[in-house]
Amino acid sequence: MGESNLGLTEAVSIALGGMIGGGIYAVLGVVAQITMAATWAAFVLAGVVALCAGYSYNTLNSLRDAHGGSVSFVQCYLGNATLAGMVGWTLLFGYIGSMAMYAFAFAEFAIALGLPDGIAGLPTRPAVSVLAVAAFVGLNLLGARSTGTVENILVALKLAILVAFGILGLAYIHGFSAAPVDIGLDRLTSTSPIVAAAISFVAFQGWQLLFYDQEGIENPVETIRKAVYIAIPVAVAVYVLVGVVTVNLVPDALTNSPHVALKDAAATMLSPYGLSSFGAVLLSVSALFSTGSAINATLFSAAHFAKGMLTDDLLPDNVGDAETDGVPERTVVLIGTVTAAFAAVGSLNAITSFASLSFIVIFGAMSVLAFQQRDKSAVHPVPPALGAVGALGFFPLMLWNLRTREPATFYMVLVIAGAVIAVELLYFERAYLERKVTRIEAVVSDSVDPDN
Structure with missing residues (x-):
């Protein structure tokens, strides 16, 4: 991140940037297709499980000198290099899935801004996704990286746009819509919000990136603890606000063009002021900016994470050089190549589901690991238990949803x-x-x- 230590504001920005940066633009349509008006409930449920996992991470991070995240926790608490390596590989695939998801959404919004759907009989979307990944691979190889101050500004801008989107949307519903706000109470008795919560889980994974850069954070254990507990609820609130507005404003768009429904919602809410086109363009540009920065930040973090695994002999040497200064170039290129392949051939539903499954497995495992430390006075058993049970429930539902749909x-x-x-x-x-x-x-x- 930089040589100077980052404080709480920067840590919160990093955590929020990792979640809101691209998550809402990529997963909202997928989630809403499953549970529609109860989309808000899916985000709340996923956020609760993520917050319990966050408690587990913070607990494991504070009990012993195991700073470094999931792989370090397994090595420290279980002493099993094979299991630690498998956890690391699963996380890497989760990051690759996340970046492919962002690249998919990036291309969809680029097309919404005016790119043709196809060129010479070939679809544009896969090509744009691959080019986006390639561009950010190049930026990482050049060493481009935002400072803590820039990160604060960027995240504040993203939040401001989404909060304004939510407020203007609610104002439109209140002033120009005859129908009351539908919050999907009839769907809360079904399994659809739980299935949707499981699929949306990838949108709540960004906070754990903080655990991989603790040497750059001032008073890391306490700062990260506070940042996690601030960032996850804020992300939940933003997701709920945006979800309620979009489902109520453009339910047809969520059925016909779910990947860019936010653009249609922005156009609708500004139509009474003659700014329909402006709203659609502003939201689409914001989506491009957010998903692009999410690719860049995740690629940077994933490459550094892989470098740590190389140092611990948890990845083959031909993946990269652990002795190099900064990020191993070969590692960045390899991760980018696999990401581009996923983004080119996968559907958004499939990519999102795959990435969410990876993080469900890891977050659930860390919750179990924290629950095993419940005999310690600093560990309350309820949050880790809820995190483990939530992940245990999400996993089969995700597989069932994939098998069915x-x-x-x-x-x-x-x-x-x-x-x-x-x-x-x-x-x-x-x-x-x-x-x-x-x-x-x-x-x-x-x-x-x-x-x-």
């Missing part, structure tokens, strides 16, 4: 998960496997040699 994606996720786990085990248990292979070769050699 997108069976092809469901099987793709299973294949990818199986392949990742197999590769992880081959890498982390390579010494054990080598010994087994050597013994088998010796037994076979003895059996075919009559002299033995």
